[in-house]
Amino acid sequence: MxxxxxxxxxxxxxxxxxxxxxxxxxxxxxxxxxxxxxxxxxxxxxxxxxxxxHHEYYISVTKPINTVASMSNPNANGFTNAEIKNIQNQDFVDRVGAFNPTLFRIVIEPPKGMGHQDFRTLLFLESLPNAFLDVDTTNFKWKEGDKYVPAIIPRSYLDLYNFGFAQSQGMPQVTEGMIKLFVFNLEVKGPKGSHKLQGKVVGFSDRINTLLTPESFVNWGNETLGSVSKSELPEQLLLKLKNPLSSDIGSFFEENQYEISKSDGAKAALxxxxxxxxxxxxxxxxxxxxxxxxxxxxxxxxxxxxxxxxxxxxxxxxxxxxxxxxxxxxxxxxxxxxxxxxxxxxxxxxxxxxxxxxxxxxxxxxxxxxxxxxxxxxxxxxxxxxxxxxxxxxxxxxxxx
Amino acid sequence: MPQKLKLQNVVPSYLPEKYVLNSGVWNQSFEIDSGSHFQFQALSGKGKSTLINCLFGALKSYSGDITIGGISLKTANHQQLSSLRSSVLSCVPQGLGLFQNLTLKENIELKNALTKHKTEQEIAEMAEQLGINSVLHQKASTASFGQRQRAAIIRALCQPFAFLLLDEPFSHLDNDSTSASLTLILNEAEKQNASVVLTTHHSTNHPSFKAYEI
Structure with missing residues (x-):
């Protein structure tokens, strides 16, 4: 009431x-x-x-190709330690990883009893610190005497094979699991000697667009086999960004005449x-x-x-x-x-x-x-x-x- | 429990100085004990309503102080004031303060619902005594001022109080109604050992009241 x-x-x-x-x-x-x-x-x-x-932003950085310069100076397209340090010091950069290439010759062929036995090709491998990888690195290790040299390949390469090469050549399509079972023959050769090894794919990356092998293998090969290349500096860097929308990114790379992967940058920014x-x-x-x-x-x-x-x-x-x-x-x-x-x-x-x-x-x-x-x-x-x-x-x- | 209403040199801020000089109330100090009745008489404009509003805690723009049971009305917070107004101080203001969209009965019930002091039967008896029983269900807006005055008096009696403040409560009542109202008020005050403080133009000539000129 x-x-x-x-x-x-x-x-x-x-x-x-x-x-x-x-x-x-x-x-x-x-x-x-x-x-x-x-x-x-x-x-x-x-x-x-x-x-x-969605949460980690990476871009790869290279120097523009200049044929004349690279002919006269094999390291013209490589990044010096000072240049890497300068990039690392930029506010928008979280960390820098340098691709370390194999300087010796590598020939790969499929295992006996599989596919075209006349298929042999030259190959290049690179290493990158594990912290930059988006793949489980448990099996991505190598020391001298190990049975297999592990490798990580871009997932897009497998797609390219399955949905392009395999179909056009009448070859079977393969899954990631199957690829990991295959053992490839590797022949590594340099001025100081050569070895016959075996390799296995242990992972597929969505981030890295190159063939990766452990740093220990690259260093071992470069030292024990010697170099067929005159370039000793890393020619490609991978940058983890703190802020991909930073306005300094464009101006920094433009001033230093570096090239960045446009799609990576755009994807990160987007x-x-x-x-x-x-x-x-x-x-x-x-x-x-x-x-x-x-x-x-x-x-x-x-x-x-x-x-x-x-x-x-x-x-x-x-x-x-x-x-x-x-x-x-x-x-x-x-x-x-x-x-x-x-x-x-x-x-x-x-x-x-x-x-x-x-x-x-x-x-x-x-x-x-x-x-x-x-x-x-x-x-x-x-x-x-x-x-x-x-x-x-x-x-x-x-x-x- | 006996209460004391103390006035200490109270001077309303807007009252002309000529009304303060020679006043029996303004700038004076005196006490009103519960059980004694006071009648403040003055012509219009000399501050009768101001006095009632000050004593009720509705007006605070004055110098000096007014206290009830040690609580200063000037500085009392809303909880202290609502407690005082539902158990110590009751008032019939000059404007009556009735809600026009409620009936006279609803206006009385609004107070009694808060205090639960009277039964419906007691309210009906008081209304009968003051001659407004037949108009209790009429909206306040359609009742005469005299009927509203009597309803406001009944409402003011629907609570325990130590001081009943009445601002010209009989201004629109005839002699019979005035007499009946005064009898009801004094009986209720006696029951509660309370003090009645009223302001008026003309003296009630009732022996219970001590008369003061404002």
Whole structure:
């Protein structure tokens, strides 16, 4: 009875049109919050399941090919220690890895009893510090006397073989597992001697676009077999970037006349841009939500101002702040929860339509995602509700003084 | 428990100085003990409503101090004030403070629901005594000022109090209604050993009241 009478005294300041308009604004705000929270969580979940693709940014760096210069100076295209150190000192660089090439001649042929027995080809191998590899390096080790020389090849090479070479030459397609079983014959030869060895593929890389072998093998070969090459400096570097969107990247490489892999740079920059964008979309949703909450508060404050005389009379009757604030808090909370309830299915439909195709492109394990989304959204709505209730009480309290 | 209402050199900030000089209230110090009744008489504009508002804690722009049970009304927080107004101080302001969209009965119930001091039967008896039983279900906005004054008096009695502040409570009442209201008020005050403080243009000539010129 008492609270009904208090409500009757102060609750009559809400015209229907204002209530309807307010609920529409709240639905828009909370709907936007739901959709942006959906995107943000979806992106982060997909991101965490494709961690390497999205969180680490690598580019490869070379010097431009100058035929005349390279003929007169075999090290013209190589990076000196000073140049590597200078690159390492740039703010946008996390670390630098130098490709260390084999300087001796390598001939590879398939194992006996497999494929074309007349197939022999020259090969080159390089090494790179393990920290730069995106492959399990457990078996990527070599010491003199080991039975096999391990190698890591780009995954794209296998695709090229399976979907190009094998089909055109009438050869069988092979899986990564099968390739790892094959043992290849290697003949390594240099001015100081030659050896017959065997090699195995132990991994496939999405990051490195060259044939890799352990550094210990490269160093051993270069020392014991001698060099057929006159170039002793690394001609390609791999850079791990701290910030691929740094404006210094372009200017630094341009000033030093270095060439970077455009696709790597663009991919890294684009990925980072998506990271920022997803956060921005979420932030944008929160801002729109905050604006709608501000409108809710303004409407409630307007009603409080319209009821100022009645509120003062209730104070004079002995009513406390909490009891007077209660009808305002109830009305605001009901509108907020009603809007949240309506915005939920609307937001779900909108988000579902937008992410339908992208979810197929970037598949991820969606177990528990909907529950997580509902919990985050629910917690957000309850937090907003608690904040609004508190602010209303503070507003009423100000009138009591 | 007996309470003391103390006034110490109270001077409203906006009151002309000529009204303060020779006043029996302003810039004076005196105490009102619960159980004794006071009548402050003055012409219009000399600060009768100001005095009631100061004593009720509704007006704080004055020098000096007013205390009840050691609590300064000037510095009391909202919790202290709401506690005082529901158990120590009751008031019928000059504007009555009734809610126009509620019936007279609802206006009374609004107070009684907070304090739970009177039963419905007791409220009906008081309304009968003051002759407004038949209009209790009428909206305050459609009742006459005299009927509203009587409803406001009943409402003020629907709580425990040590001091009942009445600002020209009988201004629109005839002699019979005034007499009935005064009897009801004094009976209720006696039950609670409370003090009645009223302001008026003309003296009530009731022996229970000590009269002061503002």
């Amino acid at each position: 008492k609270s009904n009478l208090v409500h009757k005294v102060v609750g009559s300041q809400y015209p229907l049109w204002r209530t309807v308009l307010l609920i529409i604004v709240l639905i828009l705000g909370l709907g936007q919050t739901y959709v942006s929270t959906h995107f943000y969580l979806l992106y982060n979940k997909a991101n965490s399941q494709h961690h390497d693709v 990925t980072n841009l998506i990271n920022y964008s997803s956060f921005y979309v979420w932030l944008n949703g929160i801002i729109v939500c905050a604006l709608s909450i501000i409108i809710l508060l303004l409407v409630v404050y307007l009603s409080i101002a319209s009821s100022k005389t009645e509120i003062m009379q209730l104070f004079f009757l002995g009513y406390g702040v909490g009891k007077i604030a209660l009808p305002f808090q109830k009305i605001a909370a009901i509108k907020l929860l009603m809007a949240a309830f309506i915005s939920l299915p609307i937001g779900a439909v909108v988000a579902g339509m937008i992410v339908k195709n992208s979810a197929q492109l970037v598949p991820f394990n969606s177990a528990g995602f909907q529950l997580q989304l509902l919990l985050v959204f629910g917690a957000l709505v309850l937090l907003i509700c608690a904040l609004v209730v508190l602010l209303i009480k503070v507003r009423i309290k100000r009138l009591s003084v």
